[in-house]
Amino acid sequence: MSDSFNVQTATLVLGQFSGATEVPLFNVPTSGGGITVQEVWAYQNGTGGSAITAGTAIGAKLVTMGTVATGGTPAVDGTVGTFAGTIVTAAGVVHKLTLSTPFVEAGKFIGFDETAGTVAAGLTIQLAYVLGK
Known part of the structure; x- marks a missing residue:
């Protein structure tokens, strides 16, 4: 066995988006001891590639945001990683996050x-992780 x-x-899934405000996308459960992102x-993700202007470039990163009660807005308190420079969002093009x-x-x-x-037609962000450190 290996x-x-x-x-x-x-x-x-992130829909059309433009702005400096961070958006929470995923909550790490309070039980389980946290997660380690692998990649x-x-x-x-916009309509099979047809709903976006080819060559649209964005700067993007994933951040950690603090705990919050219902109805609150979590504050940014760290960076999971960044996408290199600006990434071109076009049909069939994938981008890997550099973890920090x-x-x-x-x-x-x-x-x-x-x-x-501006994220013109949305992004799909695929996160691979393991439980714990």
């Missing part, structure tokens, strides 16, 4: 932060 561990995946990919702080504590959120440009 060495292996139980990798989980989550598909995070993250992003690709355009892959461990996310239990109870925190993982959010999207657009640093430049």
Whole structure:
């Protein structure tokens, strides 16, 4: 038997988006001791590629956001990783996140932060992670 561990995946869908406000996309459960992100990919999800202007470039990163009660807005408190420079969101083009702080504590959120440009037709962000450190 080969060495292996139980990798989980989550598909995070971000619709059309423009603005400097971070958006929470994924909550790490308070039980389980946190997660370690293994890799993250992003690709355009708008109508099979037809709803976006080819060559639209955005700056983007995933951030950690603090715990919050119902009805509150979690504050950014760290960076999971960034996409290199600006990424071109076009049909069939995938982009890999460069991880900087892959461990996310239990109870925190993982959010999207657009640093430049406009997400014209949405992104799918695929997150692979394991439970614990």
